[in-house]
Amino acid sequence: MIKTTIITIGDELLIGQVIDSNSAWMAQQLNQAGIAVLRRVAVGDNWDQIWQCLDEESRHANVILITGGLGPTADDITKPLLCKYFAGTLRTDAEALQNVKYLFEEVFKRPVTDRNVRQAEVPDNCTVLQNKRGTAPGMLFERSGKVYVSMPGVPHEMQGMMTDDVIPFLKKNFTLPFIIHKTLLTFGIGESMIADMIQDFEKGLPPHIRLAYLPNYGMVRLRLSATGPDKAQLSKEVMEKFVILQELIRGYLVTNEDEPMEKVVAKLLSSNKATLCTAESCTGGYIAQLITSIPGSSVFYDGSVVSYSYKAKEDLLQVNHNTLASKGAVSEEVVREMAKGALANIKSDYTIAVSGIMGPDGGLPGKPVGTVWIAVGNNEKLTTQRFHFRFDRQKNIQLTAVNALNMLRVFML
Amino acid sequence: MIKTTIITIGDELLIGQVIDSNSAWMAQQLNQAGIAVLRRVAVGDNWDQIWQCLDEESRHANVILITGGLGPTADDITKPLLCKYFAGTLRTDAEALQNVKYLFEEVFKRPVTDRNVRQAEVPDNCTVLQNKRGTAPGMLFERSGKVYVSMPGVPHEMQGMMTDDVIPFLKKNFTLPFIIHKTLLTFGIGESMIADMIQDFEKGLPPHIRLAYLPNYGMVRLRLSATGPDKAQLSKEVMEKFVILQELIRGYLVTNEDEPMEKVVAKLLSSNKATLCTAESCTGGYIAQLITSIPGSSVFYDGSVVSYSYKAKEDLLQVNHNTLASKGAVSEEVVREMAKGALANIKSDYTIAVSGIMGPDGGLPGKPVGTVWIAVGNNEKLTTQRFHFRFDRQKNIQLTAVNALNMLRVFML
Numbered sequence: 020m021i022k023t024t025i026i027t028i029g030d031e032l033l034i035g036q037v038i039d040s041n042s043a044w045m046a047q048q049l050n051q052a053g054i055a056v057l058r059r060v061a062v063g064d065n066w067d068q069i070w071q072c073l074d075e076e077s078r079h080a081n082v083i084l085i086t087g088g089l090g091p092t093a094d095d096i097t098k099p100l101l102c103k104y105f106a107g108t109l110r111t112d113a114e115a116l117q118n119v120k121y122l123f124e125e126v127f128k129r130p131v132t133d134r135n136v137r138q139a140e141v142p143d144n145c146t147v148l149q150n151k152r153g154t155a156p157g158m159l160f161e162r163s164g165k166v167y168v169s170m171p172g173v174p175h176e177m178q179g180m181m182t183d184d185v186i187p188f189l190k191k192n193f194t195l196p197f198i199i200h201k202t203l204l205t206f207g208i209g210e211s212m213i214a215d216m217i218q219d220f221e222k223g224l225p226p227h228i229r230l231a232y233l234p235n236y237g238m239v240r241l242r243l244s245a246t247g248p249d250k251a252q253l254s255k256e257v258m259e260k261f262v263i264l265q266e267l268i269r270g271y272l273v274t275n276e277d278e279p280m281e282k283v284v285a286k287l288l289s290s291n292k293a294t295l296c297t298a299e300s301c302t303g304g305y306i307a308q309l310i311t312s313i314p315g316s317s318v319f320y321d322g323s324v325v326s327y328s329y330k331a332k333e334d335l336l337q338v339n340h341n342t343l344a345s346k347g348a349v350s351e352e353v354v355r356e357m358a359k360g361a362l363a364n365i366k367s368d369y370t371i372a373v374s375g376i377m378g379p380d381g382g383l384p385g386k387p388v389g390t391v392w393i394a395v396g397n398n399e400k401l402t403t404q405r406f407h408f409r410f411d412r413q414k415n416i417q418l419t420a421v422n423a424l425n426m427l428r429v430f431m432l
Numbered sequence: 433m434i435k436t437t438i439i440t441i442g443d444e445l446l447i448g449q450v451i452d453s454n455s456a457w458m459a460q461q462l463n464q465a466g467i468a469v470l471r472r473v474a475v476g477d478n479w480d481q482i483w484q485c486l487d488e489e490s491r492h493a494n495v496i497l498i499t500g501g502l503g504p505t506a507d508d509i510t511k512p513l514l515c516k517y518f519a520g521t522l523r524t525d526a527e528a529l530q531n532v533k534y535l536f537e538e539v540f541k542r543p544v545t546d547r548n549v550r551q552a553e554v555p556d557n558c559t560v561l562q563n564k565r566g567t568a569p570g571m572l573f574e575r576s577g578k579v580y581v582s583m584p585g586v587p588h589e590m591q592g593m594m595t596d597d598v599i600p601f602l603k604k605n606f607t608l609p610f611i612i613h614k615t616l617l618t619f620g621i622g623e624s625m626i627a628d629m630i631q632d633f634e635k636g637l638p639p640h641i642r643l644a645y646l647p648n649y650g651m652v653r654l655r656l657s658a659t660g661p662d663k664a665q666l667s668k669e670v671m672e673k674f675v676i677l678q679e680l681i682r683g684y685l686v687t688n689e690d691e692p693m694e695k696v697v698a699k700l701l702s703s704n705k706a707t708l709c710t711a712e713s714c715t716g717g718y719i720a721q722l723i724t725s726i727p728g729s730s731v732f733y734d735g736s737v738v739s740y741s742y743k744a745k746e747d748l749l750q751v752n753h754n755t756l757a758s759k760g761a762v763s764e765e766v767v768r769e770m771a772k773g774a775l776a777n778i779k780s781d782y783t784i785a786v787s788g789i790m791g792p793d794g795g796l797p798g799k800p801v802g803t804v805w806i807a808v809g810n811n812e813k814l815t816t817q818r819f820h821f822r823f824d825r826q827k828n829i830q831l832t833a834v835n836a837l838n839m840l841r842v843f844m845l
Contacts, residue, residue, distance in 0.1 A: 303724025311716025
């Protein structure tokens with residue numbers, strides 16, 4: 020039975036200077052391969068803490084994946100520590116050295132320093148994982164039936180090693196159970212109301228199928244997770260439950276795939292061979308970048324006018340100066356004119372227009388911080404709605420985007 | 433000596449479905465208050481795992497902060513577990529119940545169910561932390577000189593409790609050492625080259641001042657962290673070192689504050705009372721949303737034209753159809769015309785225009801995936817530069833944005 024723990028090393032994780040997105044990516048890939056992650060631990064750049072952490076995690080797990088602490092600089096102590104932990108001796112790895120030299124001489128066009136050369140040193144008792152995307156090699160140790168892998172903290176370097184070396188190694192050396200996750204997305208209903216609606220379903224689940232509620236920005240994702248030895252049997256069983264679950268929350272179901280709202284809207288546009296443009300004030304391009312984060316979005320997305328100022332609204336979207344002056348930028352009339360202006364200028368099939376006050380300041384009499392008007396539609400018809408979000412700037416922006424995308428989704432259906 | 437550990441609970445963290453941004457936020461706030469975080473651990477929704485984790489972390493730390501697992505649904509086991517762990521009995525807290533009823537009856541306009549009422553239950557031996565932003569109360573336990581706090585996993589609910597209750601409690605009950613962090617941002621130089629430049633400085637640092645390298649998107653942040661009992665003395669000492677460090681990397685210094693590139697550009701625009709507009713193709717609004725994530729950005733930012741399609745480039749920015757046809761959208765000529773079009777239409781003082789191929793597909797002969805043209809400037813002058821990024825779509829977009837902002841920064845200086 021494979022049990023994995025992820026250790027991330029770096030003071031920056033403990034002072035909150037960076038968010039640990041590496042562990043999430045690793046966990047996702049491991050789960051897809053049927054490798055369950057038991058724990059994730061973050062420790063600082065401290066010899067004793069790291070040493071103790073390795074001891075402890077060895078008791079919890081038989082696969083210990085480590086990222087971080089392999090850079091060229093003095094705050095990196097992972098390599099000497101691992102060398103001592105596994106009682107090895109540092110040697111220079113010829114292939115890793117060749118890679119360092121190639122990167123500096125051919126790609127960076129900079130001289131190779133001693134510091135860079137030392138990056139090619141590895142303990143003599145590890146399997147070297149060559150780094151195809153950077154200078155620091157990875158190291159794989161085996162001891163007492165347990166596997167330890169140390170990888171750089173730079174996300175795309177770690178990702179290359181996980182994909183090319185670590186996951187194939189684990190698949191080869193362990194008998195993996197099957198893990199199946201099926202996730203759906205709901206909109207417009209709270210966690211506790213869903214729980215009441217599906218109470219009997221949930222009670223009737225067998226112990227090897229678990230249900231999780233993942234609330235986020237007015238949406239709740241529901242995830243069924245199942246583990247077992249027989250893939251075909253397990254898939255069949257989970258799919259049966261998943262179909263029932265979808266029926267139970269039918270009125271609130273957005274998608275039965277594990278995908279965000281923007282992906283749902285993107286698929287809807289693509290399948291209708293329709294195009295979209297946006298006119299964003301308060302979201303400042305957030306909706307545009309959500310949509311364009313999807314590869315190939317240029318097929319259905321024409322662009323956005325981010326009209327942050329009055330003059331941008333007037334010049335780029337032909338919003339009437341009098342409307343702005345009499346009704347204010349955050350009004351039904353203005354989002355309507357923004358939507359019409361976007362459709363007239365960009366000539367897409369559908370549009371989304373938003374205008375609001377995201378905070379922390381800027382509230383007006385009758386229009387408190389968090390007030391947002393959204394319009395969605397096409398040349399035939401526009402639908403508008405007023406919202407009042409009560410959170411911080413970032414969350415208000417995200418809620419505006421999600422609600423706008425959902426309004427368009429409903430409009431298109 | 434206060435030693436803190438953060439435990440986050442939830443299967444979603446172990447299958448990589450969500451990124452743990454709660455721990456980062458908590459660590460940041462704790463550090464600012466002089467409370468060092470020793471470790472962060474994530475465990476699944478599993479009774480034995482959570483129990484064992486509490487035992488272990490009690491050995492490492494004397495303050496154990498827990499988030500997650502307090503929702504209304506059946507996958508939440510934290511509350512009954514804590515009740516048993518501290519040998520308490522569940523009772524209904526009158527104030528928490530009043531809050532639940534208020535939220536459902538007055539805010540959500542939905543009937544209160546039994547499930548919601550049970551959210552107001554707490555172990556009788558904890559101090560209740562009222563939740564001003566949601567239904568589930570927090571719980572604070574004290575045992576054998578150690579403090580345990582359980583908070584909801586919903587970020588803004590947890591944040592409210594940390595700010596209003598937890599940090600004030602810790603400040604009152606522990607003697608806190610001072611922690612000072614000073615961070616600067618460099619651009620255009622790698623980690624190992626910096627290390628060579630400041631080698632002697634780094635060797636000369638006293639043990640209570642540590643230097644960390646934090647590389648990210650072509651930029652490296654350098655952070656000095658110092659701990660000590662005397663705040664004034666420590667500040668003076670760190671500032672002296674920080675001034676020397678800035679001198680050593682002078683040519684690459686972007687800012688001596690812990691702030692991102694967009695904030696540096698924002699300050700530069702504000703201090704010049706100048707305005708900015710952007711014309712984005714390949715970044716799809718990413719630059720606009722970076723800038724508008726800054727509160728008050730409407731003062732210096734007019735807006736963006738996200739011209740994803742040819743027709744949006746022509747209609748909204750008056751890019752010449754012949755230029756697009758002969759040179760292609762990713763060309764020096766087109767970004768120049770985009771920049772000029774943005775300045776003409778939006779009438780800001782400065783502009784940024786970008787066009788590129790972000791991948792994974794879309795490469796052309798002579799223009800491989802990752803090719804980007806950037807123009808920055810004003811009505812008098814435009815500067816252009818060609819880049820070739822070699823990463824995935826998301827990273828290419830981020831690198832384009834950072835380089836564009838840096839080009840504008842250099843242009844303005």
